[in-house]
Amino acid sequence: MSVRERGGLLRSRDFRLLWTGETTSVLGSSIAVVALPLVAVVTLQASTFAVGLLTAAAWLPWLLIGLPAGAWVDRWPKQPIMLACNTFSMVVFLSVPVAAWFGLLTMTQLLVVALAGGVAKVFFNVAYRAYLPSLVDKEQLQEANEKLQGSESAAQIGGPGLAGLLAQGFGAVTGVLADAVSFGISVLCLRSIRYREPKRPAGTRSRLRDEIREGLAFVVHDRYLRVFALFGAVSNVALMGYQSIEVVFLARDLGVGPGAVGLVLALVGAGGVFGAALSGKLAARIGTARAFVLCEGFGALMMLLGPLANGGWGLAFFVAAGFSLSAGVVGSNVLNATFKQRYVPAAMFGRVTASMSVLSFGAIALGGLLGGILGETAGVRQTLGLMAGLEVVAVFALLFTPIGRCRDFPADVTAAGRPPRRPARPSRRPPATRSGSSPV
Template sequence: MTTRERGGLLRSRDFRLLWTGETTSVLGSSIAVVALPLVAVVTLQASTFAVGLLTAAAWLPWLLIGLPAGAWVDRRPKRPVMLVCNGISMLVFLSVPVAAWTGLLTMTQLIVVALAGGVAKVFFNVAYRAYLPSLIEKDQLQEANEKLQGSESAAQIGGPGLAGLLAHWFGAVAGVFADAVSFGISVLCLRSIRHREPERPAKTRSRLRDEIRDGLVFLVRDPYLRVLAVFGAISNVALMGYQSIEVVFLVRDLGVGEGTAGLVLALVGAGGVAGAALSGKIAARIGTARAFVLCEAFGALMMLLGPLANGGWGLAFFVAAGFSVSAGVVGSNVLNATFRQRYVPAAMFGRVTASSSVLSFGAVALGGLLGGILGETAGVRQTLGLMAGLEVVAVFVLLFTPVGRCRDFPTDRV
């Protein structure tokens, strides 16, 4: 009897452990996404530029080490890499509350912690994405991604609210401590997985530089992967330029308290649950590629409402925009991840994923930095509007690419 017949992938012990560990880790990280800026803004009185720099530091490692990380991970079993990365992340983030409680915390340390955590995240994400197809059957990938993205989105709903409550009750650094604990739980879950990856056939190992080049060539020559990588980069500049100054906008421009800011961001994150749940159903009706474009277009258009927000009931504009963006982005991520895991050969997956991620996630660092600079010079509300407009333009251009012109993503390379 298959796991699907018995109730789905959550009946599989190993997948359930992976799901539990990743969901817990995402919950901790979603707390830290709010807690770190709150520590910077409330505890250290950091500038808008410094808050944007903090976001950029977390994603900069994709630009610096993303390509060699992909080739390196392709050479090795994925689970041990994931274990080491989460162990390092636990220790790095634990240093923040320790420094705060001893009166030694500085903005420099926060940026270094964000950078070190970002390095671990690069290796973990590449290994994690390559590990999932070896853990389950190919035809279960859509279900697996829906469950993982759905639970991660649910965790992201609770994370900001918990960050606000923890900041209110125990101080902003308590949220960073919770993130460190979540990485520890993830390590325990990963260690308990019984599945072992199949050994790769022995072959002469080529130079790391050549393997990196192979991944880049594969990406650049494929019309679908190339378009998704470029679109992802432009979209991430807009999304992260917007998101990197959300806390500043809520706390300083709208006068929202710490607890309320966490609650508002929790409501925003609820859209991700809807996006994960509906993406498969939409794809079944109109096709996987069309569903991807629809999710992105819906989020982009609704994003324009965010800068219109003001105090009181005017926060509804911010919540509606954020909810819709979360739904669109998570829904499109489910479809994108499933397409890649079915389409890219297993032996190339780490390199191709890293090649794409260097562009798209490297753009997150640029977006965070750009959001901080423009927020400081042009104004926070104006920057939010500019980033929303950039996202709309990116989706419009997507319509004229191979992704925008087809009904379904291909499952095999021609």
């Protein structure tokens, strides 16, 4: 049973807890996004390639376990998965400051922590996106996503600034400690949610590979989801190739200190709040699909200003590019998430989301690795320009797809003119036993 109360979703106790926990966790993660590279660069004197590899390691699990994770999440209650993932992440990230305090921290440990945290993020992300449509009514999804994305963007404003201040005053590893604490707060909030998901109807369970195949087929044969997955992959290569070397560009090429790095990235993140607040109004005026394309196009074009930045007042180019890119990406993410939560059948949401995310999020690992390699060989500023150009090309290609040719996204698969799916064929083997009900 979903919640629905007069006065908006923030009047709902359960949604407030989800919103508070997720916002706190994102604040910690946005601190760690800056703190981990700073630990690598400042404390361990890591190379540009190693910093890019650190980003790639955090997203590599999408390629390794994304598909089975989607099928498993569809089988299990979502809240226990989210609790287990955040508890695991808290312990993993806590190991970094502990090792640093004893003088045992190495680049290998940072890579293992990034990889382990990425594994937890895969499960949490899929479960979280599937959990929200059961917690709120369908017509409240736009409001829910706007509030969640808006507050997450606000947290991302403060996160880099806090990371810089913590690094300046107490050392870079303190930011990683703050991330671990944020996961603990999120666990407390999730445990306090009273809503319990309805049990999945009993029946013969299909084999895992059949369920994975069903999710993949749903995406491959759907003209909208297929475009979202392909566009997301190319766009994420460009965005992460750009973002993975931002700290290196600011700290080494422009000579910006740790505190100022946090401040610059906080100003950049402020664009996300603007984008989340504007997305619903823009969609109501020009249509959901057109608003999505406009958000993406605006961010991509402004991204070209980033490589033009230099020291002093020249940082304004970097801030303007980042602010606009953040606004465009967050605004389009609100519209994209709302569309999928309304469009994809609830029983398949985990598998469909994971199938798309394996391609689009897996590309983030490639983008981080590519950014590190090109930054080391071709130069950091040149790599930023190349990635900005790739993003512009990806958005331009979007205009020639079904998304670029329609005003609004379809409300569901029937409105899209798609025939109902056929259920996966039950396995002839005895049903597998449940292994238990227990994630950026």
